[in-house]
Amino acid sequence: MNRSDRLFSRAQELMPGGVNSPVRAFRAVGGTPVYPRSGSGQFIVDEDGREFLDYCMSWGPLILGHAHxxxxxxxxxxxxxxxxxxxxxxxxxxxxxxxxxxxxxxxxxxxxxxxxxxxxxxxxxxxxxxxxxxxxxxxxxxxxxxxxxxxxxxxxxxxxxxxxxxxxxxxxxxxxxxxxxxxxxxxxxxxxxxxxxxxxxxxxxxxxxxxxxxxxxxxxxxxxxxxxxxxxxxxxxxxxxxxxxxxxxxxxxxxxxxxxxxxxxxxxxxxxxxxxxxxxxxxxxxxxxxxxxxxxxxxxxxxxxxxxxxxxxxxxxSGAAERLEELGGLLEEGFGAIVGRLGIPACMQRAGSIFWMALDAHEPPRSAETIVAESMDKYRTLHGSMLSQGIYLAPSGYEVGFLSTAHTEGDIQRTLEALETGLKKAYA
Ligand SMILES: Cc1ncc(COP(=O)(O)O)c(C=O)c1O
Known part of the structure; x- marks a missing residue:
């Protein structure tokens, strides 16, 4: 048992579901929530000393990255x-x-x-x-x-x-x-x-x-x-x-x-x-x-x-809007290329610094009813794979990801490589 596991088991004795907001409990993806000890720029380090490239950014507020x-x-x-x-x-x-x-x-x-x-x-x-x-x-x-x-x-x-x-x-x-x-x-x-x-x-x-x-x-x-x-x-x-x-x-x-x-x-x-x-x-x-x-x-x-x-x-x-648009464009383009290479039904929807991967979809859904519920099983596999590669995505496939001005082209490249590995597993 690592420290995050121990903290979560104590938390479950103290707070409903062990958390103060439901999605944090990781129920949709399984496993133990990450307990960050600190954050700097695009990274968080958890209580076990593991570093994650973060695309949650406190669910959106940290547009400049952690601890700007x-x-x-x-x-x-x-x-x-x-x-x-x-x-x-x-x-x-x-x-x-x-x-x-x-x-x-x-x-x-x-x-x-x-x-x-x-x-x-x-x-x-x-x-x-x-x-x-x-x-x-x-x-x-x-x-x-x-x-x-x-x-x-x-x-x-x-x-x-x-x-x-x-x-x-x-x-x-x-x-x-x-x-x-x-x-x-x-x-x-x-x-x-x-x-x-x-x-x-x-x-x-x-x-x-x-x-x-x-x-x-x-x-x-x-x-x-x-x-x-x-x-x-x-x-x-x-x-x-x-x-x-x-x-x-x-x-x-x-x-x-x-x-x-x-x-x-x-x-x-x-x-x-x-x-x-x-x-x-x-x-x-x-x-x-x-x-x-x-x-x-x-x-x-x-x-x-x-x-x-x-x-x-x-x-x-700081001209942040242009910077975020550039980074978002790279991520979106790279995702499209992966989907083409793997020949899988998936697409990335993006608006500025917000992105979402629609799995099991040939085109981005425009209503909640058209999201394929089974695609969430694939997300679960993808999420686990990304975590094991040191990348933190939101712990639910219905949630969007957030870029910050702290993210770099190198981070996007690394993320795309990890996504290719994760998507192969998810669609296997
Ligand atoms: C569009 C929208 N409105 C309202 C809220 C509620 O905000 P809060 O969680 O700060 O209460 C959220 C939270 O994610 C949201 O995304």
């Missing part, structure tokens, strides 16, 4: 001055300016402590602004674990949903309409049938929690057109995609033109931060200016705000 020197230096200096005051701080002004600098018109932002909180607040805000109750979400999109967002489709194609988690009363989801991605006809009909009861449509700017389900621009434009006609808002959830798919945010470029944008992950630079942003006229509905209540003891604390501001500053100043 400038971020660490600024956070340390903030820590020295006090962890939290429950009062306004200068760092939140810096971060607000950076967040708003890429948004159109006169905008405002509110910081919270997680992506879940951001989307939960965005939906309350959309309901408050419109005075309506019904919110549409899509099968295959994840927006955090607020009660009303843990909803799955009922028996029809576009129906009011049923709770997808125990502990969520049906009354919490009765105003949630659950729609299929990539089906313009069904979605438009359902939205129009809801008519003036529709407060908002919430969608991931690029759905990236069940594979990477890049949507057709016509579909997104239809959502914008129909919601405008109905007087409903679009909440674009960019918790995962924000700052990772070029600049400005992808939903400002792909036809969604959201009324409310939610951010998380990168915006906190590795600390627990989420954000809701939108036009002044929408955001002014939040307390204390408006009647939509929202608050938080640790919201806008100086440590999170400093980590986020330092991260965005480096991103802005």
């Amino acid at each position: 020197p400038l971020v660490v230096e600024q956070v340390k200096s903030a820590v020295d001055r006090g962890l939290s005051f429950g009062m306004p701080c200068e760092a939140e002004i810096d971060l607000s300016e950076r967040v708003l600098s890429v948004l159109p018109g006169e905008s405002r932002v509110r910081f919270v402590n997680s992506g879940t909180e951001a989307v939960m607040t965005a939906i309350r805000l959309a309901r408050g602004v419109t005075g309506r109750d019904v919110v549409a979400k899509f099968t295959g999109c994840y927006h955090g674990h607020a009660d009303h967002l843990l909803v799955k489709a009922g028996s029809g194609l576009a129906t009011f949903g049923t709770a997808s988690s125990a502990g969520v009363p049906e009354s919490m989801v009765q105003d949630m309409l659950v729609l299929p991605l990539d089906n313009s006809e069904a979605v438009e009909a359902a939205l129009r049938a809801t008519g003036e009861r529709l407060a908002a449509v919430v969608i991931e700017a690029i759905p990236a929690n069940n594979g990477l389900l890049v949507q057709r621009p016509e579909f997104l434009k239809m959502l914008r057109r129909v919601t405008r006609e109905l007087g409903a808002l679009i909440v674009s959830d960019e918790v995962l995609t924000g700052y990772r798919v070029g600049a400005p945010h992808i939903s400002l470029r792909n036809g969604l033109e959201p009324d409310i944008l939610t951010l998380g992950k990168v915006v906190g630079g590795g600390m627990p931060v989420g954000a809701i942003a939108g036009s002044k006229s929408v955001m002014d509905h939040l307390a204390p200016d408006g009647p939509v209540y929202q608050a938080g003891t640790l919201s806008g604390n100086p440590i999170g705000m400093t980590a986020g501001a330092a991260t965005l500053r480096v991103l802005e100043e």
Whole structure:
């Protein structure tokens, strides 16, 4: 038994499943979770001293890699001055300016402590602004674990949903309409049938929690057109995609033109931060200016705000978007070549620094329903092979991978060689 095994067996006596977030338990891929002791750049070293090239990057936030020197230096200096005051701080002004600098018109932002909180607040805000109750979400999109967002489709194609988690009363989801991605006809009909009861449509700017389900621009434009006609808002959830798919945010470029944008992950630079942003006229509905209540003891604390501001500053100043696009392009191209050589059905879907390998697929799926469930067995084999070659991929085939500016061409080359070995095993 190595140290990670021992830690995990102790953890299982202390925490449900031994973890504080379910996917970390490695149930989808088997084996023992990796326990990092430290991280630097693109690498982590675990409690057993094994080094892994990391493509999880804390599930996305670490766009500059682990322990980026400038971020660490600024956070340390903030820590020295006090962890939290429950009062306004200068760092939140810096971060607000950076967040708003890429948004159109006169905008405002509110910081919270997680992506879940951001989307939960965005939906309350959309309901408050419109005075309506019904919110549409899509099968295959994840927006955090607020009660009303843990909803799955009922028996029809576009129906009011049923709770997808125990502990969520049906009354919490009765105003949630659950729609299929990539089906313009069904979605438009359902939205129009809801008519003036529709407060908002919430969608991931690029759905990236069940594979990477890049949507057709016509579909997104239809959502914008129909919601405008109905007087409903679009909440674009960019918790995962924000700052990772070029600049400005992808939903400002792909036809969604959201009324409310939610951010998380990168915006906190590795600390627990989420954000809701939108036009002044929408955001002014939040307390204390408006009647939509929202608050938080640790919201806008100086440590999170400093980590986020330092991260965005480096991103802005370093031409990171081009660099990440280059690295992503290399990975995607190399993957295509491997697939060609091995003659296997698989493809890589990529958006900026986010990538996903669709196994058992001839073309990238656009809806969760079209992901081949059996391909997850192949992913399990691939994941095990990559770990044994010192490369850490997310412990579920439904999860995307994340590049950082710390990754190099050499890392991509090494990853491609390992992938070729792993894919041979997976498809054997
Ligand atoms: C698109 C999206 N929205 C919301 C969330 C929830 O964020 P958090 O885990 O910070 O609560 C996530 C988390 O992965 C996400 O990917």
